[in-house]
Amino acid sequence: MNLAATTQGFLSPTGVEIAFILVGLVTLGAAVMTVTTRQLVHAALWLVVALGGLAVEYLLLTAEFIAWVQVLIYLGSVVVLLLFGLMLTKAPIGRSPDADSGNRPVALAVAGTAAAALVWVVVDAFRTSWIDLDGPAQGSTDTVGAILFRHWVLPFEALSVLLLAALVGAIVLSRKHAKGSETGSATDSDSEGER
């Protein structure tokens, strides 16, 4: 891996790299639109473009499995949930000026810090790594599965426990409200029991 770096200039313009940069610019643009547009649903739809662009970047990095999981989870489920929530609550056509909370500078600072930290870590970690496009696919399902369950089982299990805790927490939070109304009146508790 390290040796390969000496034969490659930084961003030697092969086709894949040009595509990578262009898709990256589109993704970045869509992400900026997501946080700056004043129309709520448009923000969610720009998020679709940004997340989709990210999936294409994964594909270009030969991480096929990750790319499809990205589309499946984020585009197919998370954004749909987001749109569902928006439609259920408040999704006017046109601008929603009241959606601006006035936290822009703080949000910008947090986003800037997070981006700087991530870019720094990723650049530092993969500075001299190159993917051999002609060799065997390095991001195939086979490889990802083997690496995940051989070397990263503990983080994987920790994550699943975290998600389980979040799930239980969500159930507890959503049931709390029902309990409150139960103590409020006897008839409510009766209908609660019937359910």
Add this chain to the structure above:
Amino acid sequence: MNDALDVAFRLLLVFAAFIALPLVIGQAEHKVMAHMQGRLGPMYAGGFHGWAQLVADGVKFAQKEDVVPANADRRIFQLAPAVALLPYLLVLVAIPIGPGEGAVGQVVDAGIFFVMAVMGVGVLGSLMAGWASANKFSLLGGLRTAAQLLAYELPMLLAAASVAMAAGTVSLTGILDAFEWWWLPWQIVGAIVFFVAGLAELQRPPFDMPVADSEIIFGAYTEYTGLRFALFLLAEYAGIVVLCGLTTVLFLGGWHGPMGDDGLGWVWTLLKTAVLAFIIIWLRVSYPRMREDQLQKLAWTTLVPLALAQIALTGVVKVVIQ
């Protein structure tokens, strides 16, 4: 150059199938419904058996004015039909119809994930249409579409995961290569769960509450006219093709058949797909519509446990036979 030609030729074939097969399904739906319900209308146009009904429908759609409501979000309203239709075209590229590498548009390594992921994107089209129409009925339709997704997506993925476990691969061609006839009884529960969940994804009866015409006009598509409406209809038929093709490939052995696997495998695939498509049309004319909450109950108390049981069974059998 030869490679590029090969790829272009394959894509052209897939595109032709994408145009032709949904129309065949549409025609079949006209005829099957006409026979089952004694409808005379679709049997009249063109003389013999009403063969020209579909053509007449097409001409009608093309003639109609393309109206965008004044208060609608114009760009998203116009973009929605494409978002609903294109994912199915992409899925069709990955479905193998015969043995070997030659009979599939493009071999995708993580095939199951690819088809599930891309099919899921189609839902966004309905949501965009429902929101951008600036119509209460459309918004209700969009809401129901999204609510439906919460019900069908998990059991569908779990059922597909069971087959992937059985075959030891997530590639669609790989699954077909590993298929044995006794997988049919082994995976039958998963097959039913997958098919039922798929029906809910396609918003076909008995799960057509997002478009329930007697309650909310036509759901997310209420405001659409002309060709854009036809595109949504085409997406529905393309969805039937894709769902039946996927069920065939995952659970019914695709090109495997009692005889003639090598030369005539594609006939078996098409035959099985056609039978499943017939069942979907049959269900439309024979079952009443469910309510959204009934679907949620069906999904979370029946389909998900069944799919999990199927995964457990698959795991046990897999370990025993090794």
